[in-house]
Amino acid sequence: MPLKKISLFMIGKIAKLMSLIIAVSIISFLLIKHSPIDPIQSYIGADMSRVGPEQREKLEEYWGLNEPLTTQFFSWAQSIFHGDFGTSLLYRSPVINVIADRFLASLALMGMAWIFSGLFGFVLGVVAGLKRGKMIDRIIKGYCFLLSSTPTFWVGLLLLIIFSVWLGWFPVGLSTPVGILTTEVSLLDRIHHLLLPAITLSIIGVANVALHTREKLIDVYNSEYIRFAKASGEKGFILFWRHGLRNISLPAITLQFTSFGELFGGAVLAEQVFSYPGLGQAIVQAGLGGDVPLFLGVVLFSVLFVFIGNTIADLLYQWVDPRLRKGEIR
Amino acid sequence: MNRELVITRKKWSLRKQTLALILLSVIILFIMVTSGFFVDAKKLDVHLENRNIAPSLSNLFGTDWLGRDMLARTLKGLTLSFSVGILAAFSSTVIAVFLSFLASLNQLLDRMVTWCIDLFLSLPHIVTLLLIAFAFGGGMKAVVIGLALTHWPSLTRVLRAELLQIKNTPYIQISRSLGKSSWWIAIHHYLPLLAPQIIVGFILMFPHAILHEATITFLGFGLSPEEPAIGIILSESMKYLSTGMWWLAFFPGLSLLVMISIFDLLGQNVRKFVSPYQFKSWQV
Numbered sequence: 275m276p277l278k279k280i281s282l283f284m285i286g287k288i289a290k291l292m293s294l295i296i297a298v299s300i301i302s303f304l305l306i307k308h309s310p311i312d313p314i315q316s317y318i319g320a321d322m323s324r325v326g327p328e329q330r331e332k333l334e335e336y337w338g339l340n341e342p343l344t345t346q347f348f349s350w351a352q353s354i355f356h357g358d359f360g361t362s363l364l365y366r367s368p369v370i371n372v373i374a375d376r377f378l379a380s381l382a383l384m385g386m387a388w389i390f391s392g393l394f395g396f397v398l399g400v401v402a403g404l405k406r407g408k409m410i411d412r413i414i415k416g417y418c419f420l421l422s423s424t425p426t427f428w429v430g431l432l433l434l435i436i437f438s439v440w441l442g443w444f445p446v447g448l449s450t451p452v453g454i455l456t457t458e459v460s461l462l463d464r465i466h467h468l469l470l471p472a473i474t475l476s477i478i479g480v481a482n483v484a485l486h487t488r489e490k491l492i493d494v495y496n497s498e499y500i501r502f503a504k505a506s507g508e509k510g511f512i513l514f515w516r517h518g519l520r521n522i523s524l525p526a527i528t529l530q531f532t533s534f535g536e537l538f539g540g541a542v543l544a545e546q547v548f549s550y551p552g553l554g555q556a557i558v559q560a561g562l563g564g565d566v567p568l569f570l571g572v573v574l575f576s577v578l579f580v581f582i583g584n585t586i587a588d589l590l591y592q593w594v595d596p597r598l599r600k601g602e603i604r
Numbered sequence: 605m606n607r608e609l610v611i612t613r614k615k616w617s618l619r620k621q622t623l624a625l626i627l628l629s630v631i632i633l634f635i636m637v638t639s640g641f642f643v644d645a646k647k648l649d650v651h652l653e654n655r656n657i658a659p660s661l662s663n664l665f666g667t668d669w670l671g672r673d674m675l676a677r678t679l680k681g682l683t684l685s686f687s688v689g690i691l692a693a694f695s696s697t698v699i700a701v702f703l704s705f706l707a708s709l710n711q712l713l714d715r716m717v718t719w720c721i722d723l724f725l726s727l728p729h730i731v732t733l734l735l736i737a738f739a740f741g742g743g744m745k746a747v748v749i750g751l752a753l754t755h756w757p758s759l760t761r762v763l764r765a766e767l768l769q770i771k772n773t774p775y776i777q778i779s780r781s782l783g784k785s786s787w788w789i790a791i792h793h794y795l796p797l798l799a800p801q802i803i804v805g806f807i808l809m810f811p812h813a814i815l816h817e818a819t820i821t822f823l824g825f826g827l828s829p830e831e832p833a834i835g836i837i838l839s840e841s842m843k844y845l846s847t848g849m850w851w852l853a854f855f856p857g858l859s860l861l862v863m864i865s866i867f868d869l870l871g872q873n874v875r876k877f878v879s880p881y882q883f884k885s886w887q888v
Contacts (some may be wrong), residue, residue, distance in 0.1 A: 294726050305739035423811055423864035427822050428857035431838065435850045539730035546823060547842070557731065558823050561738045569738065576731045584726075 283592070291581050298577050299354065299570075303347050306566055354574070360567035364559060369571040372556065377575070380552035384541050386472040391479030392530045398480060399487025399526070404514065406492055415488070418481040426540050430474040430547035437470060471544040478540055479533065486529050490522040528590050534583030538576055622877045629870040636863055640683025643676045659851050666851035668844075674837075678856045681834040682863055684827070688744070689814040692751030696813070697806045700756040701798075704763035705790050708771055717764065721757045729754060733816060737825040747826045751813050759805040763798060770797060800878035808871035811864040818860060834860045 353360070359369035402414040437443050494500060495518070503517050542554030549555070553572060560568035616624070659666040665674035707717035724732065733750045740746035770776060770793075779789055820826040821835025829836055834856050841852035 294723065297723055298727065302735055305735055309739040310741040419868065420861075420865055423815065423868050424861050425815055425818055425822075425838075425857060427819065428838065428853070428861065431842065431845065431853040431857065435845055435853065439845060439850070535725070535728040538728040542728075542730050542734075542823070543819065557734060558825075561734055562824050569735075573727070573731055573735055576728050577726055580726055580728060 287585055287588075291578075294577055294581065295574060299351060299574065300347070302570055302573050303350065306570065307343065307346075359571040359574075362560070362568040362571075363565040364563050364568065369567050372568060373553065373571050373575055376551065376553040376556045379550065380541055380545070380554060382468055383471055383475070383544070383550065383552055384537050386468060387475030387479060387540070387544075388530065388537060390472065390476035392483060392526070394476060395480040395483030396487055396523075396526050399484040400491060400514075400518075400522070402484065403488040403491030403495070403522075406488070411488075414484060418485050421478060421481040424478065426474065426478050426543040427547050429477055430471065430544050433470055433474055434547065467550070471548045471550050474544045474547070475537070475540045479537065482533060482536075483526055483529055487522055487526050490525050491518060494518055494521045524590065524594060528587045531583045531587035531590065535576075535580045538579060619877070622873050625873045626870060626877065629866045629873070632866055633863070633870070636679075636859075636866075637683055637686045640679045640681075640686075643679050659855070665855040666849075668840075668849075668852055674851065674855060677832045677837055678834070678859050680832040681837055681856060682859060684831060684833050685814050685817055685860065685863070688748060688751070688817045688827075689810050691748050692755065692813040692817070693806055693809040695748070695752035696755035696809055697759065697802060699752065700759040700763060700805065701795075701802060703756065703760045704767055704798075705794065707760075707764045708767040708790075708794070709786060714764075717760065721761055724754065724757045729816070730819065733820050734823070734825055737820055742825055743828055744831075747817055747820060750820065751816055754816075755809050755813055759802075759809065762805065763801060766798060766801060767794060770794065804871060804875045804878065807867065807874055810871070811867045814860070814864055814867070 357370065359373075361367065362369050362372050365372050398414050398418075402411045405411045500513070500517055503513055508516065538554070541552060542558065544550065545552045545554040546558055553575070557569060557572040559565070560572065665678060667673055668677070703717050703720070707714040727735075732754050736750035736753055737746045740749055776789060776793055779793060784792075817826060818833070818835040818838070821833045822839045823835075824839065826835060827833045829840075837856045838853055841849070841856075844852055
């Protein structure tokens with residue numbers, strides 16, 4: 275693989291990321307400026323009545339609220355560029371620490387759901403594709419179409435009712451048991467609390483991969499080489515294993531990587547339903563509590579997250595497929 | 605005689621089936637939406653003596669912790685969701701049509717529009733919605749603006765691709781050399797050609813808009829708690845789930861699901877109806 279091509283690819287990607295981040299920060303900056311939230315009031319909180327107009331003016335001057343918008347934006351962008359996202363008003367600690375902390379919890383949740391939904395969706399898609407037109411295909415297709423109209427949080431609520439309230443198998447919320455020090459929480463406890471939200475996310479995430487895989491498999495089975503393989507006597511599982519699987523697995527994996535945005539959105543909801551302390555819950559709390567620094571931090575972080583997913587998908591498409599690598603198809 | 609009998613007994617053609625499905629979904633949706641207007645206002649009042657009743661014949665969906673009838677609240681909520689959805693989907697469609705026409709004007713504008721699409725797709729949809737709803741301070745206005753501003757990218761992409769093909773066809777070229785303005789061509793040539801796509805895109809945008817309205821309301825950024833939106837009902841129900849009042853969440857969510865999937869069905873069938881050839885290629 276030529277080194278020049280790789281470096282060109284990377285430079286292009288980084289330039290794209292930079293332009294996206296800049297655009298998103300300008301837009302979100304303007305939107306936040308437009309919002310009815312008063313920065314001084316949200317910073318001081320309940321003690322607002324004790325702040326007189328003079329003190330207020332001093333604060334405004336100190337923070338540069340009277341400066342023109344562009345100056346404000348550049349001073350904010352400059353500190354972001356240096357890695358300073360400000361201090362979260364709700365958690366009273368640097369935003370970057372809160373995000374790092376929360377992201378680890380979310381990563382466990384999203385990672386689990388990502389793998390579950392990918393595998394399960396792929397299997398469903400393969401079954402539907404192999405049995406196309408039959409009863410089972412119709413059921414799977416119907417299930418997938420139904421899923422696309424199902425609110426994620428409703429699925430979460432149903433699972434909560436069934437497994438936590440009625441059966442009592444799972445805890446009602448939080449990432450760790452209540453009343454135990456964080457250091458004493460075992461891995462098993464964590465998984466126990468993680469499972470239900472992860473299942474919620476996986477149930478919803480299945481549809482896309484399953485439908486896509488089904489289409490691909492049908493395409494593959496209509497091809498010349500499958501006809502040839504069939505003519506030379508291959509059939510059933512061997513036929514699928516030798517000729518079907520390889521051709522449909524890469525598109526499915528790529529699709530999974532491009533679904534990072536939906537995964538993140540689903541995590542916001544699942545975390546809210548199960549009060550799981552992840553990044554999604556953080557952005558909701560930040561939004562409701564007027565914690566602008568944290569809110570903007572999570573917004574920018576989510577851009578990065580989605581971008582990484584898309585870049586991996588691009589890379590897979592470009593270089594993992596041996597045919598694309600050799601430049602046989604463009 | 606015998607032959608005629610065979611023909612009349614034959615199954616309906618695909619076109620007839622599709623038309624029947626479209627009609628059926630329109631009727632069901634109409635009933636669902638209008639029944640919200642006929643709900644007895646008394647049922648929404650607080651009746652503390654009837655609170656926490658499980659679903660029964662007199663209260664099909666049960667009652668909540670204040671004795672309000674859940675069926676009445678759900679129907680009101682569906683009507684509200686529908687009106688928010690129609691406003692948002694309509695504005696989004698207008699934006700999509702406008703941007704795709706803009707993109708067809710010249711290379712630079714095309715680049716800009718594609719860049720905007722990329723930009724909106726680079727953020728998780730919910731995060732964009734939260735951002736806009738946050739900036740406009742919540743409430744009905746914020747929800748509608750947020751939904752309208754975030755649902756156009758996919759339709760714009762479809763319309764833009766379609767226009768790229770049409771743009772270079774001979775009759776458009778002739779029309780241009782006859783001195784017709786871009787605006788005239790857009791109204792007289794592009795719009796009629798794109799009409800099916802636009803209508804289908806509009807209907808299929810609906811379920812998304814309604815779903816996202818419920819989502820953002822559920823998260824607390826959307827409609828205010830006094831309004832009987834499905835999202836509000838569901839987020840309120842969370843406090844009472846651990847006491848075993850499952851009907852508070854089950855029926856409203858299910859009704860929303862039914863409404864959204866019927867819309868989806870309607871969109872799919874309208875698409876099948878207006879472009880049968882395209883449909884045939886991806887159906888088995």
